[in-house]
Amino acid sequence: MNIYDELGVRRIINAKGPATRVSGGFLAPEVTAAMTSAASHCVDMADLQARASLEVAAATGAEAGLVTAGAAAGLLLGAAASIARLDPARMARLPDTRGLPNEIVMVRSQRNFYDHAVRATGARIREVGLPDRFAGAGVRDAEPWEIAEAITPQTAAVLYVAGPLARPALPDVVRVAHERDVPVLVDAAAQLPPASNLRAFIAAGADLVAFSGGKALAGPQGSGILCGRRDLIMSAALQMLDLDIEWDQWSPPPAFIDKSLLPGLPPHGIGRTAKIGKETIVGLLVALRLFLAEGDETRYRRWRALLENLELSAGELRHARLAIRGDVVPKLELHLESRSPLDARALLLALQYGEPSIVADGSHADHSLVLFNPLCLRETEIPLIAHRLRELLA
Numbered sequence: 001m002n003i004y005d006e007l008g009v010r011r012i013i014n015a016k017g018p019a020t021r022v023s024g025g026f027l028a029p030e031v032t033a034a035m036t037s038a039a040s041h042c043v044d045m046a047d048l049q050a051r052a053s054l055e056v057a058a059a060t061g062a063e064a065g066l067v068t069a070g071a072a073a074g075l076l077l078g079a080a081a082s083i084a085r086l087d088p089a090r091m092a093r094l095p096d097t098r099g100l101p102n103e104i105v106m107v108r109s110q111r112n113f114y115d116h117a118v119r120a121t122g123a124r125i126r127e128v129g130l131p132d133r134f135a136g137a138g139v140r141d142a143e144p145w146e147i148a149e150a151i152t153p154q155t156a157a158v159l160y161v162a163g164p165l166a167r168p169a170l171p172d173v174v175r176v177a178h179e180r181d182v183p184v185l186v187d188a189a190a191q192l193p194p195a196s197n198l199r200a201f202i203a204a205g206a207d208l209v210a211f212s213g214g215k216a217l218a219g220p221q222g223s224g225i226l227c228g229r230r231d232l233i234m235s236a237a238l239q240m241l242d243l244d245i246e247w248d249q250w251s252p253p254p255a256f257i258d259k260s261l262l263p264g265l266p267p268h269g270i271g272r273t274a275k276i277g278k279e280t281i282v283g284l285l286v287a288l289r290l291f292l293a294e295g296d297e298t299r300y301r302r303w304r305a306l307l308e309n310l311e312l313s314a315g316e317l318r319h320a321r322l323a324i325r326g327d328v329v330p331k332l333e334l335h336l337e338s339r340s341p342l343d344a345r346a347l348l349l350a351l352q353y354g355e356p357s358i359v360a361d362g363s364h365a366d367h368s369l370v371l372f373n374p375l376c377l378r379e380t381e382i383p384l385i386a387h388r389l390r391e392l393l394a
């Protein structure tokens with residue numbers, strides 16, 4: 001019997017993609033096997049994170065890395081590292097940031113719900129720029145000089161949310177920040193694939209980059225990566241690891257945590273609440289290896305084949321057209337004609353509350369589109385979705 005049936009929790013077919021609310025995706029058998037093996041033994045967590053750091057560094061080109069409890073946890077730890085650096089007294093004080101550099105500069109058009117993670121450290125966000133282009137009134141957004149102007153001795157970091165629409169370009173942000181000796185923290189949670197983005201932001205000069213492990217990386221739902229400068233990763237690790245130990249008994253791998261740089265051990269840090277377990281760390285590392293081994297082209301063909309199968313199985317639908325679009329992540333778009341008795345929102349609800357429950361992507365419902373994302377779909381679920389679509393629309 002499936003564990004969710006045993007628990008009495010309804011399963012869903014996830015055609016929305018790896019969103020947290022619908023539990024991300026599912027794990028490859030290699031990942032679950034590694035997690036089971038990891039769960040059966042004990043290790044020193046600093047040793048495990050130091051090993052993870054090497055793998056993350058090799059995959060990203062960064063000096064060091066940390067496996068975190070999601071990208072949002074990575075943002076919290078990155079902000080905490082930028083404020084406290086290697087000072088145990090500062091680590092001990094967070095989220096009380098009085099008298100510390102506690103401002104995080106951010107382009108106003110990049111503000112989003114996840115920046116709560118950096119504010120949780122006690123930092124204040126200092127917004128810059130006016131996103132004129134989004135109002136339909138103009139073409140401009142924040143300029144590099146506006147970021148430069150907002151940087152003061154109070155600045156801990158610049159937070160940059162990567163994405164196709166992000167402005168100014170990251171290298172320009174890095175330039176003005178580094179001229180003023182301020183680190184740049186990049187939220188790249190959803191920027192995979194392409195796999196080249198594992199390296200792109202570090203290559204552009206970012207000091208810290210956070211990725212989600214539970215999205216296209218297909219790692220455990222509650223996993224992520226923070227990679228970047230060795231000293232900042234060391235600070236982030238110190239503020240997350242459990243430090244309930246005497247100084248003399250503590251011997252983390254020096255390449256990961258260099259004790260000689262510390263006057264003593266801080267207490268548990270602000271990132272202790274974003275603790276990650278050994279199974280999750282191991283699962284993320286194996287998922288990262290699989291992601292790199294499969295490669296973008298094979299992955300794209302696998303995703304596209306699922307959608308072509310769905311398109312074919314759905315067949316002719318009344319008042320609806322199907323098309324596969326998307327160069328990086330393909331999606332099956334179902335476009336409802338205005339004559340359709342069901343509009344996009346009604347179709348989404350009918351799918352969600354039907355049997356089986358199918359959750360599709362409703363982000364373009366305003367344009368009469370229902371999207372089917374292949375990332376969290378299995379071959380066996382395709383006929384079930386096609387059958388429901390025919391019931392509702394054929």
Ligand SMILES: *Cc1c(COP(=O)(O)O)cnc(C)c1O
Nearest residue numbers: 070071072114189190212213224
């Ligand atoms: C998904 C997402 C996050 C959060 O990632 P988790 O791994 O779920 O913590 C943060 N920022 C952006 C832009 C995201 O899309």
